[in-house]
Amino acid sequence: xxxxxxxxxxxxxxxxxxxxxxxxxxxxxxxxxxxxxxxxxxxxxxxxxxxxxxxxxxxxxxxxxxxxxxxxxxxxxxxxxxxxxxxxxxxxxxxxxxxxxxxxxxxxxxxxxxxxxxxxxxxxxxxxxxxxxxxxxxxxxxxxxxxxxxxxxxxxxxxxxxxxxxxxxxxxxxxxxxxxxxxxxxxxxxxxxxxxxxxxxxxxxxxxxxxxxxxxxxxxxxxxxxxxxxxxxxxxxxxxxxxxxxxxxxxxxxxxxxx
Amino acid sequence: xxxxxxxxxxxxxxxxxxxxxxxxxxxxxxxxxxxxxxxxxxxxxxxxxxxxxxxxxxxxxxxxxxxxxxxxxxxxxxxxxxxxxxxxxxxxxxxxxxxxxxxxxxxxxxxxxxxxxxxxxxxxxxxxxxxxxxxxxxxxxxxxxxxxxxxxxxxxxxxxxxxxxxxxxxxxxxxxxxxxxxxxxxxxxxxxxxxxxxxxxxxxxxxxxxxxxxxxxxxxxxxxxxxxxxxxxxxxxxxxxxxxxxxxxxxxxxxxxxxxxxxxxxxxxxxxxxxxxxxxxxxxxxxxxxxxxxxxxxxxxxxx
Ligand SMILES: Cc1cc2nc3c(=O)[nH]c(=O)nc-3n(C[C@H](O)[C@H](O)[C@H](O)COP(=O)(O)OP(=O)(O)OC[C@H]3O[C@@H](n4cnc5c(N)ncnc54)[C@H](O)[C@@H]3O)c2cc1C
Ligand SMILES: Cc1cc2nc3c(=O)[nH]c(=O)nc-3n(C[C@H](O)[C@H](O)[C@H](O)COP(=O)(O)O)c2cc1C
Ligand code: FES
Numbered sequence: 001x002x003x004x005x006x007x008x009x010x011x012x013x014x015x016x017x018x019x020x021x022x023x024x025x026x027x028x029x030x031x032x033x034x035x036x037x038x039x040x041x042x043x044x045x046x047x048x049x050x051x052x053x054x055x056x057x058x059x060x061x062x063x064x065x066x067x068x069x070x071x072x073x074x075x076x077x078x079x080x081x082x083x084x085x086x087x088x089x090x091x092x093x094x095x096x097x098x099x100x101x102x103x104x105x106x107x108x109x110x111x112x113x114x115x116x117x118x119x120x121x122x123x124x125x126x127x128x129x130x131x132x133x134x135x136x137x138x139x140x141x142x143x144x145x146x147x148x149x150x151x152x153x154x155x156x157x158x159x160x161x162x163x164x165x166x167x168x169x170x171x172x173x174x175x176x177x178x179x180x181x182x183x184x185x186x187x188x189x190x191x192x193x194x195x196x197x198x199x200x201x202x203x204x205x206x207x208x209x210x211x212x213x214x215x216x217x218x219x220x221x222x223x224x225x226x227x228x229x230x231x232x233x234x235x236x237x238x239x240x241x242x243x244x245x246x247x248x249x250x251x252x253x254x255x256x257x258x259x
Numbered sequence: 260x261x262x263x264x265x266x267x268x269x270x271x272x273x274x275x276x277x278x279x280x281x282x283x284x285x286x287x288x289x290x291x292x293x294x295x296x297x298x299x300x301x302x303x304x305x306x307x308x309x310x311x312x313x314x315x316x317x318x319x320x321x322x323x324x325x326x327x328x329x330x331x332x333x334x335x336x337x338x339x340x341x342x343x344x345x346x347x348x349x350x351x352x353x354x355x356x357x358x359x360x361x362x363x364x365x366x367x368x369x370x371x372x373x374x375x376x377x378x379x380x381x382x383x384x385x386x387x388x389x390x391x392x393x394x395x396x397x398x399x400x401x402x403x404x405x406x407x408x409x410x411x412x413x414x415x416x417x418x419x420x421x422x423x424x425x426x427x428x429x430x431x432x433x434x435x436x437x438x439x440x441x442x443x444x445x446x447x448x449x450x451x452x453x454x455x456x457x458x459x460x461x462x463x464x465x466x467x468x469x470x471x472x473x474x475x476x477x478x479x480x481x482x483x484x485x486x487x488x489x490x491x492x493x494x495x496x497x498x499x500x501x502x503x504x505x506x507x508x509x510x511x512x513x514x515x516x517x518x519x520x521x522x523x524x525x526x527x528x529x530x531x532x533x534x535x536x537x538x539x540x541x542x543x544x545x546x547x548x549x550x551x552x553x554x555x556x557x558x559x560x561x562x563x
Contacts, residue, residue, distance in 0.1 A: 001292045003293050050325060051530060222321070228289045229284055231314060232320035233317075241334065
């Protein structure tokens with residue numbers, strides 16, 4: 001865990017709602033693992049927004065650099081959009097415990113709902129580096145909102161797509177694709193990793209349980225400290241409350257007590 | 260010119276007057292990679308209870324204007340875990356620490372204090388002001404002067420440790436409660452705990468906290484907290500530990516000018532883990548610049 005002043009290298013719009021922020025901070029970049037997150041402080045003079053905000057590590061490059069993918073939501077993301085090359089922001093990280101793919105699976109299915117793609121891209125890259133077979137399922141409302149097709153092709157992963165309006169890939173949800181895939185590939189040893197809205201994760205958990213397949217999910221909780229002292233980011237599990245910032249954000253789906 | 264930052268809280272001597280508040284710094288361990296713990300005046304631990312408590316249902320926190328609401332519900336692993344594990348860590352670092360305890364009834368407090376006294380704990384903070392757990396009486400001990408007096412007198416006899424009583428701001432007259440704590444033998448009071456508050460998400464029409472209400476902290480409460488510390492310090496002989504929304508050296512100095520002997524940093528830790536150290540350094544600079552030799556000389560010197 002480090003607190004660093006990260007230098008902005010690039011901040012570019014990639015869809016109407018999403019941006020990619022490239023930063024340089026060597027300790028964080030060196031140690032970050034897929035599924036871990038960063039706690040970012042960025043606020044105006046009136047201390048608005050007041051608290052830090054968590055963002056997943058989207059990618060790391062050449063040991064010194066990492067990137068985030070963010071979707072416009074409120075005050076923090078509005079201020080992030082204004083960042084220019086050379087600006088510095090205060091980042092604490094890498095935090096939390098990330099994805100734990102086993103070495104035994106034959107196929108790794110990654111299911112990204114919207115901005116959930118952010119941490120999963122990093123995982124896909126690591127798995128591809130290890131010569132694993134990755135099936136990357138991503139979804140969005142419409143084709144213009146789909147993220148990172150080019151970046152995925154650079155690591156030789158062809159995404160399987162779903163859009164709500166059918167403008168690209170199947171018309172439907174990422175969970176429809178997941179369900180189809182698991183039904184068609186019953187014989188293979190598969191592991192699934194998912195990130196996205198809570199309702200989507202809950203449904204993915206149901207599908208994987210039915211198929212008898214291991215699933216890890218990245219949980220999106222509101223956080224204050226990000227390091228395990230405030231006990232604010234509680235996630236209900238079969239073993240009592242766990243902390244999204246410390247025990248997670250990645251959990252085994254079978255452990256979660258879904259709301 | 261070197262300045263003297265040391266202060267005394269009961270029998271406890273602090274190298275400097277800036278400590279970190281209960282529930283906002285764990286036991287220090289979680290921050291050891293980011294913060295030089297030796298530089299802290301003291302660490303007040305997360306409140307412990309006799310038995311493990313699972314805490315309130317999420318969401319437990321919500322951001323508000325210049326502050327936050329929390330309804331953690333005193334989640335903690337209980338006294339035994341604390342003694343077996345957390346205490347080992349606390350004893351391994353070089354920072355004075357204060358163990359915060361809470362219970363639902365007097366018996367709980369007594370058992371906790373006895374157990375801690377056996378372990379020669381130097382300082383204990385009686386949290387009688389947590390807004391997120393209901394005691395059997397449906398109000399906090401610190402919302403009633405008599406309840407405060409009775410409880411503090413009882414536990415006072417059970418320990419040689421420095422006894423600090425943490426007070427709630429959710430009262431009509433803070434002086435009355437603070438005096439009750441002093442009369443019962445408290446060696447210091449700590450104030451304020453959080454203000455009861457709430458927030459609603461207008462889109463879902465649901466409360467933003469699972470517990471509906473919670474405690475407000477951060478700069479939003481600073482003027483309220485400062486006024487209460489000022490009133491308490493003016494009527495007490497024992498030291499006051501001032502807290503509530505302190506984010507900067509100036510904020511901290513305000514509390515000291517209002518009469519606080521020491522100050523404690525809470526919510527600010529979440530935003531800047533180095534807050535306590537930065538505030539200490541800022542206070543030191545202020546003393547040097549104003550040619551004041553010791554922090555004790557500054558205390559309560561508001562000019563009115
Ligand atoms: C571990 C983790 C990783 C994350 N990674 C990313 C990422 O890579 N990219 C990204 O764009 N976002 C990510 N998020 C979500 C991001 O932290 C929030 O969207 C953040 O609140 C945005 O800040 P803001 O100030 O712009 O919006 P805010 O003003 O904070 O939020 C606007 C609205 O969203 C609600 N809200 C805030 N936080 C959350 C939350 N965590 N879950 C559900 N609702 C919330 C608020 O109540 C408010 O109504 C992640 C969250 C977690 C916990
Ligand atoms: C998340 C959170 C948890 C807290 N937990 C405790 C606690 O366990 N015991 C206690 O006495 N006070 C607790 N407090 C209150 C703080 O110690 C402090 O009194 C209060 O937040 C006001 O100071 P601040 O505005 O600087 O945070 C908690 C506060 C927050 C924000
Ligand atoms: S955000 Fe504070 S404990 Fe997780």
